[in-house]
Amino acid sequence: MTDRSTARAAKAELTARLAGVPGVSGVGLTRQDADYVLRVDLAEAAAGARVPGHVDGVAVVTRVIGTVRTLPAT
Secondary structure (H helix, E strand, C coil): CCCHHHHHHHHHHHHHHHCCCCCEEEEEEEEECCEEEEEEEECCHHHHHHCCCEECCEEEEEEECCCCCCCCCC
């Protein structure tokens, strides 16, 4: 079972590793069953090839969310 502090440490490492990688929109934590896992949001599915399956024993899942854009000011 992966606890929150272990997942946070792995998140910091994965965030640094994926910084500047095209197609990666964000890195976060989520729950999957009783474990914490890392979730990588992708702009496009092809970017998932650069994402590892585990970081320091913490599972990594990906989700294609599309391109992130700011909303225009109202």
